Amino acid sequence: MEYPGNLFVVAAPSGAGKSSLVKALMELDSGVHPSVSHTTRAPRGQEKHGREYFFASQQEFDAMVLADAFVEWANVHGQRYGTSKKMIEERMAQGSDVVLEIDYQGAIQIKQMYANAVLIFILPPSWEELRSRLERRGEDAPDIIELRMQNAAVELAQAKEFDFVIINEVFERALFDLKAIVHAQRLKYPAQRRARADTFEALHLA
Numbered sequence: 001m002e003y004p005g006n007l008f009v010v011a012a013p014s015g016a017g018k019s020s021l022v023k024a025l026m027e028l029d030s031g032v033h034p035s036v037s038h039t040t041r042a043p044r045g046q047e048k049h050g051r052e053y054f055f056a057s058q059q060e061f062d063a064m065v066l067a068d069a070f071v072e073w074a075n076v077h078g079q080r081y082g083t084s085k086k087m088i089e090e091r092m093a094q095g096s097d098v099v100l101e102i103d104y105q106g107a108i109q110i111k112q113m114y115a116n117a118v119l120i121f122i123l124p125p126s127w128e129e130l131r132s133r134l135e136r137r138g139e140d141a142p143d144i145i146e147l148r149m150q151n152a153a154v155e156l157a158q159a160k161e162f163d164f165v166i167i168n169e170v171f172e173r174a175l176f177d178l179k180a181i182v183h184a185q186r187l188k189y190p191a192q193r194r195a196r197a198d199t200f201e202a203l204h205l206a
């Protein structure tokens, strides 16, 4: 089914900067809305239930899997994470663009379900910088950082499966690339060209 809203999937190894980029994009563009995932991991820092994630017990997560409530879910860094089908389909049906910050396994499942979804992979500029961003963020214990660095090797090998790759070295440059992808996608399908409908009419392309 084709919805009036677009679906963007942003994946990256932990620490590459996807949350920072998506947050900055949403501050600039009120047409892009996040999907809040469910996870079995515990909240960290200032995270709030319903804002960063819906924090679920193993039993609650199992029940959602059984009820077919997730459009995708995966095991990531030893925890389970999933995207609610109802949340994203309602938003896209209303004409909102939805952005998912999920791992590569989820991204591949999403592309199988929604052929028009745009898959974007964020690369760090180097392994050293990836580790140092995880350390500087100061939210994960050393053993968790080690696990995330090991998983990053597997994740980076999946970048070639994505529609676009952005290198997040200079933050503003990476944000510019992300904005350009979003704007270009909005012009692609007739139902999504509202912002420049006048141009398409003038060119007899409406």
Ligand SMILES: Nc1ncnc2c1ncn2[C@@H]1O[C@H](COP(=O)(O)OP(=O)(O)OP(=O)(O)O)[C@@H](O)[C@H]1O
Pocket: 012, 013, 014, 015, 016, 017, 018, 019, 020, 021, 133, 134, 136, 137, 168, 169, 170, 171, 172
């Ligand atoms: N271009 C950049 N240059 C320097 N630091 C950056 C850049 N982009 C993001 N950061 C910093 O790197 C850290 C990791 O970024 P962020 O939390 O956005 O990563 P993430 O990919 O969303 O990680 P996770 O998957 O674990 O949530 C943060 O402290 C962020 O401020």
Ligand SMILES: Nc1nc2c(ncn2[C@@H]2O[C@H](COP(=O)(O)O)[C@@H](O)[C@H]2O)c(=O)[nH]1
Pocket: 011, 012, 013, 014, 037, 038, 041, 072, 073, 074, 076, 077, 081, 082, 083, 101, 102, 103, 104, 105, 106, 107
């Ligand atoms: N497949 C999915 N992956 C998800 C989802 N929500 C988040 N994630 C990914 O998990 C890791 C770790 O996140 P963190 O918040 O614990 O640092 C990261 O790669 C996320 O993108 C989801 O719904 N599905």
